Amino acid sequence: MERSEVEAGLKGWQVHTAVLGDALREATARIERLNAAAPWGGGSAGQEFYRAYSAGGGPDTLIAWARQLTRTHEAAGDGVRQTVETTSQAASVPKSDQV
Numbered sequence: 001m002e003r004s005e006v007e008a009g010l011k012g013w014q015v016h017t018a019v020l021g022d023a024l025r026e027a028t029a030r031i032e033r034l035n036a037a038a039p040w041g042g043g044s045a046g047q048e049f050y051r052a053y054s055a056g057g058g059p060d061t062l063i064a065w066a067r068q069l070t071r072t073h074e075a076a077g078d079g080v081r082q083t084v085e086t087t088s089q090a091a092s093v094p095k096s097d098q099v
Contacts, residue, residue, distance in 0.1 A: 006084050013077040020073055024066040031059050 040046035040053070053059070 021070045
């Protein structure tokens with residue numbers, strides 16, 4: 001394992017995770033702002049739209065999924081980093097010390 005290549009890959013993963021997290025936070029904040037404005041109105045057609053729109057969790061399900069995706073993406077990078085650390089430590093143990 002070439003440590004510098006692994007580190008470069010993990011740095012790229014962190015950048016990607018940060019960009020993804022920022023984009024998802026921005027998108028979910030926009031959805032929440034738009035929903036708070038209730039653009040569907042209070043009439044019967046608007047209320048019917050809202051019932052259909054919010055069925056099955058509606059936008060809240062999407063927002064929860066986006067937040068979970070961000071956490072999962074971050075955890076995957078952390079997991080790879082920990083695996084690399086553990087593997088590097090195991091590889092550096094002299095053979096005479098191994099069981």
